[in-house]
Amino acid sequence: MISVLCVDDEEELCAISSVFLTRKGFSVTTCQSGKEALDLLSKTSFDVIVSDYQMPVMNGIELLSEVRKRYGEIPFVLFTGKINDDVVIRAIEQNADYYIRKDYDPPAVFADLAFTIEKAFDRYKIEKSLHDSEEKYRFLVTHALEPILIVDLQGTLIFANNAAGKMIEVKDITDILGRNVMEFISPESREEVLRDFSEVAGGHDSYVAEYEALTAPGRPITLESIGKLIQYENKPAILLSLRDITDRKQIEKSLRKASRQINLMNSITRHDILNKVTILLGALEIAEMECNDPAILHYFNILNEATKAIQKQIEFTRLYQDLGIQEPAWLSPVSIIREMQVPEGLTLDLALEDIIIFADPMLEKVFHNLLDNSIRHGETVSHIRVSGAKAADGYVITWEDNGIGIRDEEKETIFKRGHGKNTGLGLFLVREILALTGITITETAAEGKGARFEITVPNWLYSKVTDNSNGNDTDTKLQ
Incomplete structure (x- = not known):
């Protein structure tokens, strides 16, 4: 009442x-x-x-x-x-x-x-x-561990929680309210921030972006940010959830530097070893020509095959050492597959929609090795089909051929190093390249029904490519 x-x-x-x-x-x-x-x-x-x-x-x-x-x-x-x-x-x-x-x-x-x-x-x-309700959520946001800012559509800071104050290095969070967020963005990231700000204000939000920023005293930091268009105090505003990834980026930079130094040493060592292998193969060939004893020639053949196997494995280390050296990037499988050289007598049906996936720059090796695997081991392969479909846990790219297929007991071992009739490194390299960013590959065909490789890309690692209104650029934000 x-x-x-x-x-x-x-x-x-x-x-x-x-x-x-x-x-x-x-x-x-x-x-x-x-x-x-x-x-x-x-x-x-x-x-x-x-x-x-x-x-x-x-x-x-x-x-x-x-x-x-x-x-x-x-x-x-x-x-x-x-x-x-x-x-x-x-x-x-x-x-x-x-x-x-x-x-x-x-x-x-x-x-x-x-x-x-x-x-x-x-x-x-x-x-x-x-x-x-607003008071309850304000309390939760204020005391959240992740830095959170709210800015109006002109970029003016109208709310900041305690974690944001700590990240920006101010004692009193009210000291930064009323200032424009661009004051805390490094010059090299300002154009990108303005572009993303316009995107979020237009309703295209909730994607991850990375910026170089400055704290209040001027210390450079690297931030990950997700922006969301909201209503705050009955007015449109942008909520920014932030993460300071400065330490992570420095560690990644140090690891890449160390990897480059190791790779440089490996390159020099590999060059020297391959030179010695070439000398060894040449000497063996001369020795075979000079030797007439069949029993001794048998051992020369064994030495020759073993030396060639060493040569192939040393060559493989050149590919393997490059894994993870470069930062992952948004790459188009469709563009990579279209550029591949398909042998005469083999047809490749590309029924894959135009997507981009976040992968190591060596992604092209994945599709080249899958093509090589179909040709080498399919025996009767005349047709390959590459397609894609949305799944519950991401996006699945399917590579299918009409060859002899793979026996059930080999469906997992084919990805292990050394398995196979050639070097045994092709599918091993494929899985290693994809795994760098969390992409998986499995073989799922029924035995004797050709090979079917399913590459599963998690939801956060792929996006559809859509044309912008000007028709010249593509949108590469996470969906």
């Missing part, structure tokens, strides 16, 4: 109001002055206040002002016979919820009043619920 406090200096009108509103299902308390109303409010809470305007000592607007100061946003209905522009303006200024005129048919007036009380109370409940 909605509790109503009716304030009117005319006792008879208070009594009539009480009867009408009680019959409508309200709990009604009456009083005859603003002072008496404030005394009652100090002792009892009410859901809605209905007050006359013209009262001695304290009129309805003055009572409204005091109620707002002391008790906040209690629904307040001005119920008066005097409604002119001045009264309306003052009522609005003091945040009155509604005003109703008394001077016409009483049954209609009180029916209107009852309806207005219910409407005012319902609106108050909704607004209070929203306010309580």
